Amino acid sequence: METLAINMLNGLSWGMLLFLISMGLTTVFGVLGVLNFAHGALFMLGAYLCMQIMRIVPSFWLGLALGPLLVAALGVVVERFLLRRVYARDVSFQLLLTFAILLVLDDAVRLLWGPAYHVVEAPPLLAGVFPLFGHTYPVYRLFLIVVGPLVGLGLWFFFQFTRWGRIVRAAALDREMAEGIGVRVPLLFTAVFALGAWLAALGGALAAPQQSLAPSMGDRIIIESFIVVVIGGLGSFPGAFVGALFLGLLESFGTVFAGQAQMALPYLLLAVVLLVRPRGFFGREA
Amino acid sequence: MPATFPRRGGPLLWACLGLAALILCPFLLPTYWTMVLTEILIMSLFALSFNLLFGAAGLLSFGQGGFFGLGAFAAALYLQAGGGSVWLALFLGSAAAALAALAVGYLCVRRDEIFFAMLTLGFGMMLYTIAHNWRAVTGGSDGLPLFSLPPLRLPGAAFSLYSPVSLYLFTLAASLLGALLLWQVGRSPFGLILTAVRENKERFAFVGGRVQRVRLLAFVIAGGLAGLAGTLFCFFNSLATPDYLHWTFSAKPALMTILGGSGVFLGPAVGAAVFFLLEQLITQVTESWMIVLGAILIVVVLFFPKGITGLLAARRPRTRSPRP
Amino acid sequence: MSAQPLLQVQDLSHHFGKFQVLSRISLEIPAGALTALIGPNGAGKTTFYNLVSGRFAPSEGRVVFDGRDITGLPAHRVAPLGLVRSFQITNIFPALSVLDNVAVPLLLQHRQGWNFWRPLAREKAIYRLAEAQLERVGLAAAAHRPARELAYGDKRLVEMAIVLAREPKLVLLDEPTAGMNPEETDRMIRLIKTLADTSGTTFCLTEHDMKVVFAVASQIVVLHQGQLLAWGPPERIRNDTAVKRAYLGGSLDA
Numbered sequence: 088m089e090t091l092a093i094n095m096l097n098g099l100s101w102g103m104l105l106f107l108i109s110m111g112l113t114t115v116f117g118v119l120g121v122l123n124f125a126h127g128a129l130f131m132l133g134a135y136l137c138m139q140i141m142r143i144v145p146s147f148w149l150g151l152a153l154g155p156l157l158v159a160a161l162g163v164v165v166e167r168f169l170l171r172r173v174y175a176r177d178v179s180f181q182l183l184l185t186f187a188i189l190l191v192l193d194d195a196v197r198l199l200w201g202p203a204y205h206v207v208e209a210p211p212l213l214a215g216v217f218p219l220f221g222h223t224y225p226v227y228r229l230f231l232i233v234v235g236p237l238v239g240l241g242l243w244f245f246f247q248f249t250r251w252g253r254i255v256r257a258a259a260l261d262r263e264m265a266e267g268i269g270v271r272v273p274l275l276f277t278a279v280f281a282l283g284a285w286l287a288a289l290g291g292a293l294a295a296p297q298q299s300l301a302p303s304m305g306d307r308i309i310i311e312s313f314i315v316v317v318i319g320g321l322g323s324f325p326g327a328f329v330g331a332l333f334l335g336l337l338e339s340f341g342t343v344f345a346g347q348a349q350m351a352l353p354y355l356l357l358a359v360v361l362l363v364r365p366r367g368f369f370g371r372e373a
Numbered sequence: 374m375p376a377t378f379p380r381r382g383g384p385l386l387w388a389c390l391g392l393a394a395l396i397l398c399p400f401l402l403p404t405y406w407t408m409v410l411t412e413i414l415i416m417s418l419f420a421l422s423f424n425l426l427f428g429a430a431g432l433l434s435f436g437q438g439g440f441f442g443l444g445a446f447a448a449a450l451y452l453q454a455g456g457g458s459v460w461l462a463l464f465l466g467s468a469a470a471a472l473a474a475l476a477v478g479y480l481c482v483r484r485d486e487i488f489f490a491m492l493t494l495g496f497g498m499m500l501y502t503i504a505h506n507w508r509a510v511t512g513g514s515d516g517l518p519l520f521s522l523p524p525l526r527l528p529g530a531a532f533s534l535y536s537p538v539s540l541y542l543f544t545l546a547a548s549l550l551g552a553l554l555l556w557q558v559g560r561s562p563f564g565l566i567l568t569a570v571r572e573n574k575e576r577f578a579f580v581g582g583r584v585q586r587v588r589l590l591a592f593v594i595a596g597g598l599a600g601l602a603g604t605l606f607c608f609f610n611s612l613a614t615p616d617y618l619h620w621t622f623s624a625k626p627a628l629m630t631i632l633g634g635s636g637v638f639l640g641p642a643v644g645a646a647v648f649f650l651l652e653q654l655i656t657q658v659t660e661s662w663m664i665v666l667g668a669i670l671i672v673v674v675l676f677f678p679k680g681i682t683g684l685l686a687a688r689r690p691r692t693r694s695p696r697p
Numbered sequence: 698m699s700a701q702p703l704l705q706v707q708d709l710s711h712h713f714g715k716f717q718v719l720s721r722i723s724l725e726i727p728a729g730a731l732t733a734l735i736g737p738n739g740a741g742k743t744t745f746y747n748l749v750s751g752r753f754a755p756s757e758g759r760v761v762f763d764g765r766d767i768t769g770l771p772a773h774r775v776a777p778l779g780l781v782r783s784f785q786i787t788n789i790f791p792a793l794s795v796l797d798n799v800a801v802p803l804l805l806q807h808r809q810g811w812n813f814w815r816p817l818a819r820e821k822a823i824y825r826l827a828e829a830q831l832e833r834v835g836l837a838a839a840a841h842r843p844a845r846e847l848a849y850g851d852k853r854l855v856e857m858a859i860v861l862a863r864e865p866k867l868v869l870l871d872e873p874t875a876g877m878n879p880e881e882t883d884r885m886i887r888l889i890k891t892l893a894d895t896s897g898t899t900f901c902l903t904e905h906d907m908k909v910v911f912a913v914a915s916q917i918v919v920l921h922q923g924q925l926l927a928w929g930p931p932e933r934i935r936n937d938t939a940v941k942r943a944y945l946g947g948s949l950d951a
Binding site (some may be wrong): 554557558560561562563564565566568569572573575576577578579580581582583584587590594 | 750771772773774776777781782788789790791792793797800801802804805806809810811812813814815816817818820859860862863
Binding site for chain 2 (some may be wrong): 122124169172173176177178179180182183184186187188189190191193194195197198306309310313314317350351354357358361362365
């Protein structure tokens, strides 16, 4: 029973983190039409910047607040000066560009912080443990389970009910129409890309206390968040939620039941979805 | 502006001269350069196979390293098990890679170009994960070293592949075969069909064409040839390592192709040569080779999307008439 | 003489979400009957084509072509059966030569699409057929030019040649004269009429120019707001009260 509960909670906490990160990927994809290969690197950068800030001012909350903002600023620069130039071009070149950015960011992290592992401490408020079925469970993981849906809810609310949110959705559906009614679409695109970067980095900063930081941490994330988007369908937050939850639980229980083969589980899931329902289970078609 | 190449004699003459030069190289150059050329030939084949997907089919694959590495491992396993024929090793490497490409491709062609790119990255990394973790078979992160390389047996003679000259010539023959196959594909009915799908897949479907199947065949051919290149690389390094399957390795043919130009058949080969030279230069200065690579790719994508050969072609005053 | 019509559509309906685009369309196109599909923009003409040609599957209803139920079959399965279409926005292979544009469907038809080892230049029979098709539509002179270089009207002719390449039984033309000047329109209509009379292909076209419609069509289908308003020979349509009312008292003469 305890194993069930613990694995469930592990799966949920990882799943909710994945949800957060995938929201960024699918939003950028849905609005700009760009699948950002560098999304995982932005996640990683968020984690590393959080760590770096904590070296200067030992406050996780500051790192959490500031790190993602810095990455969002980087996102602004990337979109404005690089990505914007290739919107009109063939999709392959957009993909190659984000891939090139991935190469640069990946190696930059390695250059700045070295290839060794780093560790980030959870903040004192959340560093404790929670009694669970005679064992203890880290409070921080419970925190993650709550934070993910909160941010998701906030975003959903933003897109559904606020004026700016609706403008973004309109621009996503019909760029020319939005420009016709006076929306400054290029600015909007920059803002959305920055938002996507912020979400990825936020995920990274949140992930930092519970996993070791290494220059390869972005690799896994980009593939997993992509799998979430494939399962959930394009542009769908409920889809991303379900997909992330499913993947998180699958991986968590997978370690128990499949052992070494556990690493292949996300890919197996991907294969199954592609065979059964290539368009994903939610969301409208691209 | 003076013409860069005299047009008299035509492309066939140039091809023959080029071939002669390639054959004579190892006898005229120091060993170091022979080995450099060997590596360039292998990577050229790898990049040319990538371009079948990118240039001809309009599909971007970030997982070709998976098939390259699979070819290397298949050959290494065969040789480790006592296999004695390098030809068979080549065949096994290509076949294993082609089969894997069939399975992976079947899943990847079900989605459009954007998802295709990410899916190939994903499945390529899946192959990497397997290679990296399956210590018993692949040797894990250490890979599989080749303790012995059987001699190349031809009717009447046997050549040791430990000799750089023999290895070079063998690699030249194999990669030329691969390149020739790709050249034939480009000139075949399937080549026209591939272009049609790239140009307008909707129109293609509405005249009765099956887009997914066409793409799958291209993917299998590309994967098989990547496996061939991987096998040759395994001979060259006497090692098969999981690094070959990582996405950073898959980036290489993409970079070479964009650098050299995807619109010309030999563009990727030119790109491979330039890439290799750049790598040599830059690794002498810094270890952060990937940053420079990424930066170069950004510049090329933004400002020189047609690559080096594209730039050269644009400067030529006369253009070739289209094929009848 | 076969009693069964070439195309038979029964209660064909389609909706996108809550939006009903077509309601219960039932009609027939007999072989050889040049059919004109008319109606104001938004009436559902292109949707009708999309459903019949396999671009998407209808929400309800049946499509029977040449005695075979093809409801919901995807486009690549419908085309080889002999049902092809053109698009409102010309859909060709721009980078290929005009001749190659027509060679593509022929290669597919002769199952040469998988051939990746023999040179294309050897496919002489196919290229002869392709040249013949270009002759039929009057584009033989442009055979080796890249299709993207052609004038708008000629590009539409390329699409016509592509579509006719496999000697189809039924061709659905979506606004074949859209964007053309009077001369080009005239040329196109005469071409369609000639092809309809001399080949075994049945044509169906959507058209806004009523002069053209009444000059060539042997039956007219009128759609309005997703519904079938009337369907029959031109004279009956001309005098149909519902049709007249739908066009707000304006006469059907141009």
